[in-house]
């Protein structure tokens with residue numbers, strides 16, 4: 060991709076997918092004065108929105124329109140599923156072709172459906188009362204169903220499962236989480252943090268069954284129970300599947316682009332392997348992109364990738380490079396609030412561990428330090444120090460000199 064081509068007025072940038080990464084790219088590209096014409100093609104029937112706030116839509120705290128994201132005035136085609144890519148033009152599901160000069164793939168991810176017997180009814184659809192949770196449409200259907208349900212089970216105790224369980228409990232339903240791993244949110248939390256979160260969920264009326272796998276659903280037209288691998292049966296007329304996501308790579312694969320877990324990109328966010336001479340450059344960002352072997356599946360890396368690509372393509376910083384995002388996971392869900400930096404279990408030679416647990420207040424804090432740098436950690440229940448820690452962690456700065464490490468764990472030492 061030469062700077063000359065992207066810098067031309069009228070240059071057509073097609074973005075496949077109108078989700079969080081696409082919206083951020085369009086907004087930044089425009090804000091940076093990019094001269095091209097950006098068009099977002101989205102399969103969903105609505106403008107881009109923040110999925111991070113979907114649990115709040117489920118509880119009714121926000122309406123679907125309240126969580127819309129800015130797109131910098133980019134052209135937007137909603138309800139437009141792209142069925143084939145390039146070279147040089149997209150094909151849409153109504154058969155029309157849309158030419159482009161540069162292509163950005165931002166197709167996100169699909170929920171993974173677990174291998175559970177009885178998931179689908181005779182018509183091949185999910186049986187009544189069973190939901191995945193990825194879109195506003197999912198959220199609307201789930202809220203309508205929850206209004207008539209009496210007991211809910213959430214299959215999967217990752218971030219999504221915990222958020223969904225909290226939202227359903229807020230709607231007044233008794234909720235149980237079935238989680239295959241030994242503790243909640245095992246991708247980001249250590250065992251103690253998972254246990255504190257479980258206590259906090261119990262206080263909201265949510266029971267958790269870690270180390271348990273859902274084996275089958277009972278009920279032909281509507282779910283009536285979830286059967287665990289242990290043989291235990293949980294009565295439920297509402298089930299939410301929160302078993303992770305898989306990058307949407309079908310289009311890229313069909314177009315012959317390099318795909319492993321995600322669409323493989325380099326530091327410029329270009330899909331690796333240069334396009335043949337004369338063909339438009341292709342980029343990928345967000346949940347569908349794999350950079351240095353990592354598919355993040357989180358909003359912050361999606362935004363960081365979008366920012367780098369917007370800086371490059373707008374001409375504001377043609378040499379911007381994405382070098383990866385330090386793993387940082389946050390749930391801002393009232394009493395379930397937590398922050399996890401890197402891998403909180405990565406203890407080892409040269410790493411100092413500070414740990415502070417308060418069983419009465421159900422709080423837990425742990426920091427892993429290599430010298431004066433934060434290399435991992437987790438805060439559950441008391442996030443007074445999260446601002447200072449996040450800044451130091453993301454920049455790989457020394458921890459603030461004015462604050463001794465122990466103070467960083469305690470509320471008094473909080474730098475806001």
Ligand SMILES: Cc1cc2nc3c(=O)[nH]c(=O)nc-3n(C[C@H](O)[C@H](O)[C@H](O)COP(=O)(O)OP(=O)(O)OC[C@H]3O[C@@H](n4cnc5c(N)ncnc54)[C@H](O)[C@@H]3O)c2cc1C
Nearest residue numbers: 076078079080102110111140141166167345346356357358
């Ligand atoms: C309920 C929920 C809560 C979450 N909470 C958090 C959180 O607290 N923190 C966090 O960091 N992350 C969270 N995430 C993850 C975060 O939302 C994603 O990382 C983020 O949305 C990724 O953005 P994206 O643009 O890559 O994908 P998406 O936002 O999924 O957007 C992809 C879009 O592309 C569209 N699309 C796909 N294929 C096509 C096609 N062929 N043609 C047209 N359009 C297509 C899809 O319909 C979709 O609208 C949460 C996700 C969910 C579902």
